[in-house]
Amino acid sequence: NAGVTQTPKFQVLKTGQSMTLQCAQDMNHNSMYWYRQDPGMGLRLIYYSASEGTTDKGEVPNGYNVSRLNKREFSLRLESAAPSQTSVYFCASSEQAGAGEQYFGPGTRLTVT
Amino acid sequence: AQSVTQPDIHITVSEGASLELRCNYSYGATPYLFWYVQSPGQGLQLLLKYFSGDTLVQGIKGFEAEFKRSQSSFNLRKPSVHWSDAAEYFCAVAGGSYIPTFGRGTSLIVHP
Numbered sequence: 323n324a325g326v327t328q329t330p331k332f333q334v335l336k337t338g339q340s341m342t343l344q345c346a347q348d349m350n351h352n353s354m355y356w357y358r359q360d361p362g363m364g365l366r367l368i369y370y371s372a373s374e375g376t377t378d379k380g381e382v383p384n385g386y387n388v389s390r391l392n393k394r395e396f397s398l399r400l401e402s403a404a405p406s407q408t409s410v411y412f413c414a415s416s417e418q419a420g421a422g423e424q425y426f427g428p429g430t431r432l433t434v435t
Numbered sequence: 436a437q438s439v440t441q442p443d444i445h446i447t448v449s450e451g452a453s454l455e456l457r458c459n460y461s462y463g464a465t466p467y468l469f470w471y472v473q474s475p476g477q478g479l480q481l482l483l484k485y486f487s488g489d490t491l492v493q494g495i496k497g498f499e500a501e502f503k504r505s506q507s508s509f510n511l512r513k514p515s516v517h518w519s520d521a522a523e524y525f526c527a528v529a530g531g532s533y534i535p536t537f538g539r540g541t542s543l544i545v546h547p
Binding site for chain 1: 444480
């Protein structure tokens with residue numbers, strides 16, 4: 323059972339480059355989330371999708387866009403990467419928004435130089 | 436608005452000793468509360484959760500947590516720590532929006 327998968331695991335970008343982080347879940351969950359984790363800052367919510375067809379901003383959405391491609395997939399796009407976006411990015415899913423357990427992917431470590 | 440505070444950035448314990456990790460939340464009503472664990476290089480895994488009912492919650496790996504409304508706390512405990520418990524621990528609170536807010540984490544170091 324794969325759970326939540328993320329690709330790539332590691333990525334190095336130059337300032338101004340763009341990229342898309344992919345996330346997929348096989349648990350038939352309705353809700354999906356993107357977090358970033360920085361040292362001493364815990365996890366901060368970037369965007370979430372409460373259900374297929376909806377997306378909402380979280381705490382730190384600037385510089386990011388998301389697409390809920392279908393029920394399984396939720397991608398995060400950096401249009402013009404900046405060094406401040408160097409972080410570890412986690413995708414998560416849950417049956418319903420918030421109230422239930424979240425299942426996390428293994429993370430993508432992104433470095434922007 | 437909801438918020439959560441984990442006052443301890445690092446905690447060091449000896450193997451076999453007891454453990455208590457502190458978590459304080461801010462929310463006007465009774466929230467949903469969670470503890471997650473993150474091993475190095477891994478994603479987060481749920482240890483336990485509190486939604487309602489019994490204020491002492493049992494979780495996986497021998498952990499428990501107690502919800503104390505009067506103190507706005509949800510502290511995580513384990514009677515005897517194993518070396519494999521060394522990890523980062525996150526408390527999370529979900530209030531009216533039902534989207535969890537995470538604390539900054541507590542890093543647990545276990546000495547042999």
